[in-house]
Amino acid sequence: MPLSEAALAECHELIARYPTAKCALLQILWVAQREYGSINQDVMREVAELLRIRPVEVADVVSFYFMYRKQPMGTYTISVCDTLSCALLGAFNLIDYLEGKLGIKCGQTTPDGRISLEAAECLGACSDAPVLTVDFYHQLKVTPEKIDELLARMERGEEIGQEMRPPEWWETPTGWPTTPMPDGQNPNPQPNQPTQVPK
Amino acid sequence: MVGPRLYHYLDVPGQHTLEVYERNGGYQALKKALSMDRATLVDQVKAAAIRGRGGAGFPMGNKWGTIPPGSTTIYITCNADESEPGTCSNREVLERDPHQLIESMIICAYALEHVRTCYIYIRGEYRLGAERLNQAIQDARAQGYLGDNIMGTGFNLDIWVFRGAGAYICGEETALIESIEGKRGQPRLRPPYFPTVMGITNKPTVVNNVETIINIIPVVLYGADGYKAYGTEKSPGTKLYCMSGHIKKPGVYEAPFTVTLRQLIWDFAGGMLNDRKFKTLIPGGASFQWFTEEQLDTVMGFDEVRAAGSNLGSTGIMVMDETTCVVDAALNLVHFFAHESCGKCTPCREGTRWLEQIIWRIEHGQGRAGEVDQLLDITDNMDGKCFCLLGESAIVPVRSSISLFREEWDHHVTHKNCMVQRDYRMSSTAQPH
Numbered sequence: 264m265p266l267s268e269a270a271l272a273e274c275h276e277l278i279a280r281y282p283t284a285k286c287a288l289l290q291i292l293w294v295a296q297r298e299y300g301s302i303n304q305d306v307m308r309e310v311a312e313l314l315r316i317r318p319v320e321v322a323d324v325v326s327f328y329f330m331y332r333k334q335p336m337g338t339y340t341i342s343v344c345d346t347l348s349c350a351l352l353g354a355f356n357l358i359d360y361l362e363g364k365l366g367i368k369c370g371q372t373t374p375d376g377r378i379s380l381e382a383a384e385c386l387g388a389c390s391d392a393p394v395l396t397v398d399f400y401h402q403l404k405v406t407p408e409k410i411d412e413l414l415a416r417m418e419r420g421e422e423i424g425q426e427m428r429p430p431e432w433w434e435t436p437t438g439w440p441t442t443p444m445p446d447g448q449n450p451n452p453q454p455n456q457p458t459q460v461p462k
Numbered sequence: 463m464v465g466p467r468l469y470h471y472l473d474v475p476g477q478h479t480l481e482v483y484e485r486n487g488g489y490q491a492l493k494k495a496l497s498m499d500r501a502t503l504v505d506q507v508k509a510a511a512i513r514g515r516g517g518a519g520f521p522m523g524n525k526w527g528t529i530p531p532g533s534t535t536i537y538i539t540c541n542a543d544e545s546e547p548g549t550c551s552n553r554e555v556l557e558r559d560p561h562q563l564i565e566s567m568i569i570c571a572y573a574l575e576h577v578r579t580c581y582i583y584i585r586g587e588y589r590l591g592a593e594r595l596n597q598a599i600q601d602a603r604a605q606g607y608l609g610d611n612i613m614g615t616g617f618n619l620d621i622w623v624f625r626g627a628g629a630y631i632c633g634e635e636t637a638l639i640e641s642i643e644g645k646r647g648q649p650r651l652r653p654p655y656f657p658t659v660m661g662i663t664n665k666p667t668v669v670n671n672v673e674t675i676i677n678i679i680p681v682v683l684y685g686a687d688g689y690k691a692y693g694t695e696k697s698p699g700t701k702l703y704c705m706s707g708h709i710k711k712p713g714v715y716e717a718p719f720t721v722t723l724r725q726l727i728w729d730f731a732g733g734m735l736n737d738r739k740f741k742t743l744i745p746g747g748a749s750f751q752w753f754t755e756e757q758l759d760t761v762m763g764f765d766e767v768r769a770a771g772s773n774l775g776s777t778g779i780m781v782m783d784e785t786t787c788v789v790d791a792a793l794n795l796v797h798f799f800a801h802e803s804c805g806k807c808t809p810c811r812e813g814t815r816w817l818e819q820i821i822w823r824i825e826h827g828q829g830r831a832g833e834v835d836q837l838l839d840i841t842d843n844m845d846g847k848c849f850c851l852l853g854e855s856a857i858v859p860v861r862s863s864i865s866l867f868r869e870e871w872d873h874h875v876t877h878k879n880c881m882v883q884r885d886y887r888m889s890s891t892a893q894p895h
Contacts, residue, residue: 280579280622281642282663288644293625320644327646327804328627330586342587346547347748347794348706348780350888382890384630384798385547386587389706389778390713399589425557425590430473433713 265309270298274313284314288324292331301332337372337379339417342396345382348389357393358382360407364414378417391428400425468676469702469716472558478594480601483561489607491682495569496615498682503573507678509686511698516541516633516671517746517775519697519764522678526574528658529666536576537667540567540675541638542584542591545630546747547798548778551702551714552672556584556591560598564621566675568607569682571619574668580621581662583638586628595623630802634850635669637804648806649850671776673702693719697763701774707743707781708735719763723753726762727781738783742866746775748795749855752862787880788863788870790888793821797889799856810853813844817860818894824871825889827878834864834871 266274273294278287291314295306302325304318311318325331341361345354358369361380365373372379388394391403402413403426416423476482483489495503508523529536540563544552555563563582571577584592599621602608610618629647631637636650639661654660661667677699681689690698697719703726706712710732717726723745727733734740742752745762751772753760760770767774782791800814820837823829841857848854864871873881 280620282665283643285644286642286662289627289641290625292627314644316644323646324644328586328629330628345794345890346798347744347791347888348548348712348778350794350886351707351780351782351786351791353886355887355889383587384801385545387544387550387553387585389548389550389780390704391550392706392712396587396589399587401590427557433711433715 266295266298266313270294271313278314285316285320288314288316288321289328292321292325296331301335303333335376338377339423340379340381340398341413342381342383342386342399343369344384344386344388344392344394344396346385348385349393352392354393357395357405357407357410360410364410378414391432397423402426403428468555468562468673468680468700469714472554477559478557478561478598480561480598480605483559488561489565491679492565492568492607493613495572495682496613496617500573500575503569503682506681506686507573510677510681510689511686511696512674512677512681512689513697513699513764514671515673515677515701515776517546517749517773519774522670522674525656525658525668525670528656529574529668530659533666534576535578535665536574537662537665538567538570538574538577538580539638539642539662539667539669540580540582540672541633541635541669542582542588542672543626543633543638544588544672544776545585545633545802546749546776546778547795548704548706548744548747548780549776550704550706550778553588553591554702554714555672555676556588557594560591560595561602562676562679563595563672564598564602564608566678567621568612568619569678570668570670570675572612572617578618578620580619581624581642582621583624583626583632583642585626585632592623592625599623629804630798631804631850631852634852637850638669639667646804648804651849694761694763696765701762701777703730703762704776704778705731705781706779708738708783708786709733709781710735717762719761721762722759723762723779724758726779727758731781734781734783736783738785741782741784741786742788742863743779743781745777745779746773747778748780748798749773749851749858750775751858752866754866785882785884787825787882787884787888788867789821789825789874789880790884792859792863793818793825793889795859796821796856797894799852800894803852803856807847807849807853809844809847810849810856813840813848813853814856815894816840817856821860822889822894824874826891826893827874829875829878831875834868834875838864 274291277290278284281287299306307321308318311321343358369382388401393405395405471477471486512522513519567580626632632641632647634649637647641647657667693699700716700718702714702716704714715730744752757770764774796817800818803810803814805811841861844857
C-alpha cells in the first residue's frame with residue numbers, strides 16, 4: 264500500500280527544504296512511521312525509491328535510531344526515564360509498578376495491543392523527575408497514583424497530551440541569591456542597569 | 463525583556479504564541495538588528511564573548527570567525543538535541559518560548575549574511591517542543607519575520623525544524639551534521655575541527671546550542687557592555703542551571719556566572735530533600751567529574767569549575783544525598799553511555815559494555831577481588847583512545863566515584879552488600895550482556 268497523496272505531497276515539501284534529497288531521510292521516515300505505524304522492509308524500499316537512494320541506506324538509518332519502530336507498537340507507548348536524576352527519585356519503582364499493573368516487561372506490548380512499555384534514557388525533564396512520556400508527551404513528578412490515573416484515561420481511550428509544569432513548582436526567584444559568597448563579597452551585586460531599554 | 467535575562471517571561475501564560483511574545487517585547491531585537499550594520503553586529507557579538515552553553519564554553523563570536531572568508535553558502539544549525547542526563551533547560555525554552563529562539567536565529571543569520579537556510583535539530587523525544595516550534599515558525603512567516611524580503615530589508619531566510627529520532631550522540635556537532643545528511647549519527651574525523659569549515663554537504667555550518675543562540679537578544683538590545691553587566695569578565699551573562707536530584711525544589715534557575723553551588727542548592731533549590739546530609743553532586747551533566755562537600759563553594763563559571771577539577775558542561779547539576787549508593791549511581795550512568803555508544807570505535811563500544819558488566823556484578827554482590835582495580839585499568843585503556851567525547855565521558859563516573867568513595871566500592875566487593883541505607887534501587891536487576 265503506497266503512501267497517500269497528501270503524505271507524498273508532504274514528503275516532497277520536506278525534500279525541498281534540504282540541499283540534497285537524502286538529507287530529508289529522517290523526516291520522511293517520520294511521515295512514513297505516522298502513516299504505517301512502524302517501518303518494515305517494504306516501507307524502507309518505498310522511502311528509498313522516493314528519495315532515489317539505495318534501500319540499504321534507509322535500513323542503515325532505521326536500525327540506528329531507536330524511535331523508528333521496527334515492530335508495530337501499542338495504541339499508547341509509555342516510556343519511563345531510568346537515568347540518574349529520575350532513578351534517584353524512584354524511577355525503577357515506577358517501572359516495577361507499571362510492569363506489575365500491565366503484566367508485561369519493558370520492551371513488550373500488552374496482548375490486547377493497547378499499551379507498549381519501555382525504559383528510556385534521559386527524557387530531558389530532570390527537574391521534574393521522575394518522568395515518563397506517553398507517546399513522547401511528558402508527564403511530570405510521576406507517582407503510582409498518577410500512573411493509575413493515566414491508565415484509567417487510556418482505558419477510556421482519551422488522548423493524553425503534555426503535562427505543563429505550574430509556575431509555583433520552581434518559583435523562579437525574584438532576586439539573585441542571598442547566601443554570602445565564600446570570600447565575603449556581596450552575593451547580590453547590583454549590575455549596571457542597562458540604560459538603553461528599547462522603546 | 464528586563465535586563466539581560468533569558469528566562470524572565472517563561473511562565474507567562476501563552477508566551478509561546480506570537481501575540482503574547484510580541485506584547486512582552488518580542489522581535490524588538492530583530493528590528494534593532496536589521497537597522498544595524500552587519501559588521502557592527504558581528505563586532506558586538508564578538509565583544510560580548512558569549513560562551514557556548516552546550517559544554518565546551520567556546521565563544522560564539524570566535525566560532526563565527528572560523529568560517530572561511532568568501533563563503534557563499536552558510537548554514538546555521540541550532541543544536542536542540544539536549545540529551546545530557548541532568549540537563550533540561552532547552553526543553554523549557556522550546557516549549558514555552560519558541561519565538562525567542564527563532565528571533566535569535568534570524569539575527570544570527572542576518573549577521574552572517576550568506577545564510578539562506580537554518581535548521582533546528584530537535585531531539586525526537588521533545589514532541590511538544592517540535593510542534594510549538596513549527597507553529598511559531600508558521601506564525602513568524604505570516605507576520606513577515608521569516609521568508610522572503612524580511613521586513614522590507616531584502617533579506618531572505620527559512621528556518622526548518624529537523625526532528626531527530628532518539629540518539630544521544632547526535633548532540634555531538636559532527637554527528638548532528640551526519641544525521642541531517644540522512645546518515646547514522648556517528649561523529650566525523652577531526653580535523654577540520656569545526657563544522658564551520660566543512661558541515662552540511664561540506665558547506666560551512668555554524669552549530670550552536672539553543673541557550674547560546676538566545677543570548678544574542680540581550681546583546682543586541684543592550685549592547686556588549688550592557689550584556690556584560692552580569693557574570694564575570696571571562697564568562698559574561700547568565701546561565702540556566704538545571705538542578706535535579708535530592709533537593710527540595712528541583713528546577714531550572716537562571717543566575718549570573720558568579721553564583722556558587724552552595725547558593726544554587728540552598729538559596730534557589732531550597733536545600734536538601736528531607737534535610738538529609740549532602741553527599742556528592744555532578745556539576746555539569748553525566749560526563750564530568752563529581753564534586754564533594756569541599757567544592758560546594760566553587761563559583762559556577764567555566765574557568766572556575768575547570769580549576770576545581772571538573773567542567774561546567776551543560777550545567778545539569780545532579781545532587782545526591784547520603785542515601786545514594788555511588789556504585790549504583792555509577793552503574794546507572796555507565797549503562798546510559800553503553801546504551802548510547804554509537805559503535806563506531808572499539809574502545810567505546812566494548813569498553814562501556816565491559817564497565818557495565820563488571821559494575822553490575824559488583825553492585826549485585828558478585829564482585830571478585832581486584833575488580834575495582836580492573837575497572838580503573840579499563841578506564842585507562844579508554845582514556846584518550848576513543849573517537850569522540852562519548853567514550854571519554856563514560857569513564858568519568860567510574861573514575862570519579864572510585865577516587866572519591868573507594869571504601870564503598872571495596873565494601874561492595876568484600877562484604878557483597880552495600881554500606882548505604884538507600885530508598886530506591888537505581889539500576890536494572892537484569893544482568894547486562
